[in-house]
Amino acid sequence: MSLNQSFYYKKNRLQQLKCFYYTALLGQPTKAASTLGITQSAVSMQVKSLESDLKTLLFHRKQKKLSLTYKGKIFYDIITPHIQAIESVIDIFNKQVEYNENNVINIAANHVSISYILPEYLCKMQSYNNNIKFKIKNLAWQEGIQALLENKLEFIIYPCQANKIPSECDFYPIRMSQPILLLEANHPLAKRKDISLSEISNYNLIRIDKELITLPAFEEIINAHNLKTNTEFENADWEILKKFVKAKIGVAIISNICLEKDDNLIGIPLTQYFPEMIYGILIKKGTQLSQCQNYFFNLITGNDNAPDSKKISTLM
Numbered sequence: 683m684s685l686n687q688s689f690y691y692k693k694n695r696l697q698q699l700k701c702f703y704y705t706a707l708l709g710q711p712t713k714a715a716s717t718l719g720i721t722q723s724a725v726s727m728q729v730k731s732l733e734s735d736l737k738t739l740l741f742h743r744k745q746k747k748l749s750l751t752y753k754g755k756i757f758y759d760i761i762t763p764h765i766q767a768i769e770s771v772i773d774i775f776n777k778q779v780e781y782n783e784n785n786v787i788n789i790a791a792n793h794v795s796i797s798y799i800l801p802e803y804l805c806k807m808q809s810y811n812n813n814i815k816f817k818i819k820n821l822a823w824q825e826g827i828q829a830l831l832e833n834k835l836e837f838i839i840y841p842c843q844a845n846k847i848p849s850e851c852d853f854y855p856i857r858m859s860q861p862i863l864l865l866e867a868n869h870p871l872a873k874r875k876d877i878s879l880s881e882i883s884n885y886n887l888i889r890i891d892k893e894l895i896t897l898p899a900f901e902e903i904i905n906a907h908n909l910k911t912n913t914e915f916e917n918a919d920w921e922i923l924k925k926f927v928k929a930k931i932g933v934a935i936i937s938n939i940c941l942e943k944d945d946n947l948i949g950i951p952l953t954q955y956f957p958e959m960i961y962g963i964l965i966k967k968g969t970q971l972s973q974c975q976n977y978f979f980n981l982i983t984g985n986d987n988a989p990d991s992k993k994i995s996t997l998m
Contacts, residue, residue, distance in 0.1 A: 694728070696768070701728035702740060703765045706750055706758045763850050767968035770833050774970060785814045785974045788835040790826035792896065793919040795839040798939045799857060799961060803982045807974075810981075814974050823896075827851075830966050836975050839982075841896045841937075841959040851964045854983045859937040861897055861956040862949035864927050871933075872948040879907035879955055886912045886932030888923050897935075897956045904935075 704714035705725060715722040733740050740754035750758060767774070791800065796818060807814055821829065823846075826838045831850055839856070847853050863882060865872045871881065887909045892901065912932070920940040927934050927947060939961070941949045963982060965971075971979060979985070 698728045698732040698735075699761055700765060701725045702732050703758070703761055705729055705741070705748065706754065709748065711748070759849050763967035766831075766850060766966075773833050785811060785972070786817060787814060787837070787975050787978055788817045788819075789837045789839060790819045790821040790829055790835050791839040792823075792841075793820065793890075794841075794859070794896075794937055794939055795961060796820060797919060797921065798942075799839060803978065806981055807978055810977060811974060814978075827964075830964065833966070833969075836965070836969065836971065837979070838964040839961065840964065841961045842964070843898065843959070847964070851966055853962050853964050854979075854985075855960045855962040856982060857939060857961045859939050859959045859961050861935060861952045861958070862938045862941065863952055864924065864934040864936050864941065865948040865950065866927055866930050867946055867948055869930075869933070869948065871950070874950065876954075877950055877952075879903070879909065882933060883907055883909050886910060888926045888932040888934045890919070890923065896959065900935075900956070903955055 700718060701714060701724075704717050705711050708714055708717065711722045711725045711729070715725045718725065729740065736753075736757070738753050739751050740757060741748045742751055789800070800818065804816060807816075819826075819829075819835075823840060826835070826840065827848060829835045830838050831848070841859055842853055863871070863877060871877055871885075887904065889895075889911055895901070920936055923934040923936060924940070924945060924947060926932065928945075935952060935956075936949075937959075938949055938951075941947060963979065965979070
């Protein structure tokens with residue numbers, strides 16, 4: 683490589699990083715070159731110049747196949763949110779201008795978040811500014827994450843496990859969720875403190891669509907203990923389950939967040955079988971929030987500062 687070539691590649695740091703990112707993401711320099719609109723040789727030279735600057739190999743190269751080295755994986759995780767932020771800067775800018783003018787907040791959430799967490803905060807937001815427009819979508823986890831990464835949403839509110847949080851997102855806890863057995867007040871098991879799943883198997887388990895269940899290993903556990911289901915909804919919410927439990931049609935396993943004081947139902951903890959989960963709000967790293975979006979974030983998380991102050995990317 684000539685002196686002029688070396689100077690060019692070292693000075694074009696952004697191009698180095700983009701060539702590395704797309705090569706790692708797509709698995710081949712040819713695909714990275716097609717995406718970036720440059721030649722394969724240019725991609726390869728940018729990656730090699732980056733490795734030279736870092737004084738380390740980022741890829742294993744065997745028989746024209748590339749795979750990230752240990753340090754390459756670390757570097758990929760570091761630059762991914764930055765490259766994605768740069769690539770989407772025009773969309774983010776246009777969206778920011780639109781939202782600042784229209785006071786729009788886009789949220790994806792599950793049934794529990796929509797019914798039992800959001801109403802309190804939306805009410806408070808109205809007293810802050812009654813011109814704010816909320817667009818709330820009831821999406822499954824993967825759909826919500828995809829929309830968040832594509833900058834179609836500002837927030838996702840969902841129960842999370844540490845190993846499920848994408849590296850491109852930050853997670854901020856809101857509320858702890860405990861699994862409970864929901865019973866009608868006069869149910870034979872209502873006065874018990876500890877109940878085994880084998881005892882529950884004597885009663886009809888009312889349940890919603892499998893796609894809406896967030897408890898880990900729920901299907902495996904109820905199948906292992908032969909919990910029978912005669913009443914199952916393909917698309918429903920937790921209020922429907924509560925009405926069926928009140929009608930003495932069966933029992934249900936739900937989050938304690940869903941049980942309210944005026945329900946006149948009994949909730950018995952099942953944490954010996956199912957884990958507690960943390961409901962929280964996810965934001966894509968690098969997201970620039972409008973004034974009303976930032977106010978909402980601080981309100982729901984109890985923070986007095988901007989999002990970067992208390993972000994939690996992993997849960998202990």
